[in-house]
Amino acid sequence: MKIEYYIVLSLALFCIGIAGVLTRRNAIIIFMCIELMLNAVNLLLVAFSKMHHVAEGAKNVAMAGIDGQLFVFFIMVVAAAEVSVGLAIIVMMYRNTHSVDVNFLNRLKH
Amino acid sequence: MKNILQLVWMVPVLPLIGFLINGLFRKQLSKPLVSLVGCLSVLSSFVISVLIFLDVKNGHTGVVNYFDFISVGKLHIPFAFQADQLSALWLLVVTGVGFLIHLYSTAYMKDEEPQHYARYFAYLNLFVFSMLLLILGANFVIMFIGWEGVGLCSYLLIGFWFKNNEYGNAAKKAFIMNRIGDLGFLLAIFWMVLKLGTVTYHTGDNTGVFDLVSKLSTFDITGITLLLFVGATGKSAQIPLYTWLPDAMAGPTPVSALIHAATMVTAGIYMIARSNILYTLAPVTQTVVAVIGLATALLAATIALKQNDIKKVLAYSTVSQLGYMFLGLGVGAYTGAVFHVMTHAFFKALLFLGAGSVIHAMHHEQDIRNMGGLKKKLPITHLTFLIGCIAIAGIPPFSGFFSKDEILAAAYANNPIYWYLGVAGALMTAFYMFRLYATTFLGQFRGTEEQKHHLHESPLSMTFPLIVLAILAALAGFVGVPEVLMPNSHALGEFLAPIFADSAKHAHAHHLDHSTEYVLMAVSVIGAAIAIIYAIFRFTRKPDLQEATGFGKVLADKWYVDEFYNGIIVRPLNWLGKFLNTYIEKGLIDWVVNGVGRSVNYLSRQVRLVQSGQVGSYVLLMVLSILVFFVIQFFLKK
């Protein structure tokens, strides 16, 4: 499979995530769109990792490209931590405003 | 005795130490201690100077290098002192007269508050230091440092009584006039660096300025010498920059004696005498120097005829005598000019100190119309002042005769017109000096009863310098007796010969025959004598007390030169300043600057609306910016 296919697929997922962030006002949906964007990047990382494995493998580097997948692993780790904190913040917000509308957050300004 | 040259650094350093002590501890030291420090530092410099002078007289001249002062690329300017005939002679004059004036000041300034008293001596010591730096420097840059230093001290001392606004203005005037000249000097130094890559006078390997003159084109030499002369006109008060010197009389009288008569104002002559070879090779400049000198001599002499302030008369007389010195330099009589500097230092310092003694006795009265008949009350002052007057008038065998005659003779050899005008100036000198003398010391006392009651002879510390200077003024002429009167007795000429040797090679010697020279001398002496007798008879009985009228008023108002300068320079500048202030500064620059502030204010009020707090719009803006960056990065960047 050529790499462009994966790149285009990832970009499409990523941009769908962005469009979601821009169009929705529900904080949880926005959060989910961010997860979607993260996954798009993960997919791309794995694809590149496999691509490099082929390219470098020809030069007898056995474990070439493995760091790409390890990065994906770490992104997942960070994402898990992020989700826990993020959801806690959303719950907190809901408790205070009885809403998850991000535009409510403009009162942070005052 | 060879290592006496190694001591040369002490000559300027001692006054510097004196300056530091008096300057830093002026609030702690008592007056006697201040006087001691001030006088002793200069006295020790004088002693060392005498030793150096004797050494130099035995032929031990040399340059002492201390450290690299400036080292940029190929340009190396060492901090070095030069001990040769010219600087040794000047050292003697500066430290000798300087010491006497320090001594005199201890009595003259005794009524000042202790801290101002110490300030005065600190300035005076700093001045001596700067002057010695100027003299001893072995290149033009060191000379320039001293040059600026004496200018600064002159400024500080003219404005010594800074609470008086007029004195402050006089100080500023002196400083600014000097700065104009200094610019010329500085440009000359740059020119030398540009063309020769050095500013040192002489070097062992013949790469100094004076060794390389032959490499310069006539245009370069003329330019350099003219610019140097601009510097000299500022420092030595020549047309057109002379107007500061009469105003400089605002300072204490000993300062006028030391700085504005004996030493600082002769710096210009020193500089030209030092670079005599350059001037000898630039005939155009020489003519300019001679003409300016002569014009200054005559102009100042005419003004002095009608002045009523005792110090103003002496100030214009100084300007006039400096003019004679430049005339001497201009006609190639370098020895004569230096000789006149020396004798002038003696008799003019004497006259100023005598005037100071009179002013002291009269409780700061300076108008000679309110004096008269002081002869009996101030016998020592009177006698010494008379000697000074005779000396400046050029009556043999007093010193002024020999030096002035030497200059005038050389002028005649160069161009008889110089001589006619020069003698006219000399006659005026004799006339106004004895007008001053007669009005002040002869006739009836015209001051108030109270002043009459207080009249007293000055203390010993003031009369001692007067007596010493009077002896010098009377006898100093014998170091340079002209060839006609006594062959081979021009000791000064022989002493200075090595300095002017190169010039002598290039100069066309004009030798007057002896009969001409006798006639010239006789004419000037008889003329001066007639002027003296006329002045004494005229002013003893009936001094001109009323305001001058007609042409006399023009002279009394100094030919309106100050007004002229005001009109063509100061007023237009003020006007320009006002114009720039109102229209450019306030109208344009302020408008722009305030406009920047206003527009930022306005814009920020508009941009503030973007900060709505709506998370959605922030994200949208972020995405759009990323989009823009990507477009720039991928498609617009070549």
Added chain:
Amino acid sequence: MSATVFLFYFLSVLALGSAIMVVVSRNPVHSVLWLIATFFAISGHYILMNAQFIGIVNLIVYAGAIMVLFLFVIMLMNMNADSEPKKNKWLKLAGVVSGGCLLLVMVAALKSAEVKGQLVQMKDGDIGLIANLGKALFTDFVVPFEIASVLFLSAMVGTVVIGKKGD
């Protein structure tokens, strides 16, 4: 069309379709379910590239743990389709258009990318195996791995502090 290519297209269409459904669903619960579907499709891609470990972890961590957390929160708040306020139509359009523009720009930029045309290894290669990843993780990447534990600890503390009732 080989099975690999077919699977690639199938999973891609599934992923993109579910992703779009995530964004457009009115009901948050549906969004979560569509997101899970997307994650499954992405895991399928991983496995297609023989990145077994990542594929499984993706399922367990994302589709399992994290999405359950989302569901839990949504249900806690008792949200439904009507709870979300209407957004300005033009702003929505602007969001979609700018998202689309970004896609367009980046895809256009791909034209001159230097990796263009390189192949991705499918179904084969052993770097995605858990043994190899583990070896690398516990040798070269052991420091970040340990630091990740600190991150978790701080996230845990943060969550507790934020979620504490009253202040």
